[in-house]
Amino acid sequence: MRVYNNRGWLLVAPAGLIIFCIGIVPLVTIFNYSFFDIFILKQAYWVGTQWYEEIFGSSRFGLSLARSLLFSAIVLSVQIPLGIALALLLQRAGRLRTGMLMLFAVPLVVPWNMIPVLWLSLVDAHTGPVGRALAWLGAGFDYKFNALHTWTLIVVMDTWHWLGLVIILTYAGLSGIPGPYYQAAAIDGASRWAVFRYIELPKIGGVLSIALLLRFVDSFMIYTEAFTINAGGPNNATTFLSLDLGEDIKAYNYGSAAARSIVYFLIILTIAWAFRTATERRRAFSGEVRA
């Protein structure tokens, strides 16, 4: 039980100060910028909501949003089931499991700008083993000009990068299930599916929701990796939301970039809010007590 004591604020103050300086202040700054046309920072002209009207008035925003949503949907539907399946397998892998968990964690520590470099080198038609194997099989892999191939490459690369996170979180959740749960299920003659559906899935709900949240936002706002693969091409087929924003910043369209940033932040805020509401509902439903 936590005691009511506003001394808590003293203790969170240092963290609060940092978040205020590098989170809140920049946010207010771009909110301000988003109503100006800015050539250089000392010459700004009030334009009201013009940038917002342009963003919502053009098809560019809608199309990028649709691409980002599609990408996140694919990423989640591939990585979450695959991650859960591998975590379940790992549980039964005996002495190998720690070593394998460590291996699955390695892609997480590769610098983000090197991940596309690794994959591009792998699928290179002349020097990469995967690229040569595909060419030998007669399947021409052309990630530069074939949109489907670009998408495939980015999804596979993203899965390689982040599968470890889903596995580690799920595995952590599974390890927390007490043995008697399984024994009771075995006595009842529960099927493997029933054990998963009624014991494991509810017990890993908490960590799984974290995995879902992190995988959703990070894929929804994928930037470095997707940009390096094909710079949003071919024909903008992989221009996701963040790439649009990156274009604005590179073109020094500060006003427009600021408005776009605010719109994206509001999307993120909505996601965070939905996540918390869902978590609290789940907690209330399962009768879990907030520690």
Add this chain to the structure above:
Amino acid sequence: MSLATSSQPRQGFGFWLALAAAVVFILLPLGEAVLISFTSTIPRDGIAEGSFSLINYLNIARTPELVASIGNSLVYVSLNVALCLLTALPAAYAFSRYAFIGDRHFFFLLLTFRITPPVVLSLPIFVLFAQFGLVNSPLGIALVHCLFNVPIAIWILESFISAIPREFDETAFIDGHSLPSFFLKQLLPAIAPGVGVAAFFCFIFSWVEVVFARILTVTAGKPITMAITALFGFQTDMGLVMAMTVFSLLPSVALIYFVRNHIAKGFVIRT
């Protein structure tokens, strides 16, 4: 331990095939990188192109920019880990033990900033940091990486502190410990694994981040990630690029090894 493991002593062929496929998938790009890093990839006197060679690793040591970048990365990442732990520890304690006005809102704020992508805040951060002379300085990157690392550190530390019963604190206070002395002498030793896990996550997230690290290092203080990008040019020495990439993985892989038992045992994070 559990019946689930003991009732299935022998795993079938499909089980090992699935795990092997996953291992190959993970190892393929890594193996390729290691292979290329030990290959001489551009024409050189005395070494045939495409032959096995340690030249790339020697070239890292011979390139001052690359050596400097390793130092730069280590400095700002260490600073960031220190900043995160120092600010997150009292905050995590507060969230674990006290209820106070707006605690839920502050927690929500942390969550929101954790998931805000760097590219959204990169423009104002650059403008602000330029005014305070924090561009090209390791302190600037260390500060801005707190945006996603402080929330993570608070989450992890909070779960470890909450695993300790309240009586532990009360006994210490009755024994005459002040809050700072309790933190240093009692709490820290008790949650040492949690501090390790939090430091691990702060380290790797700061180490791999590139958007902030790029915009905040315009002319100097370039981290490893940017030094590698700078290697790309008209005739890129892929061997050197891969050698540097493999080299950049070493500290993180060493850290994974140190926290392996905590990853495997699992830790619960409150949402």
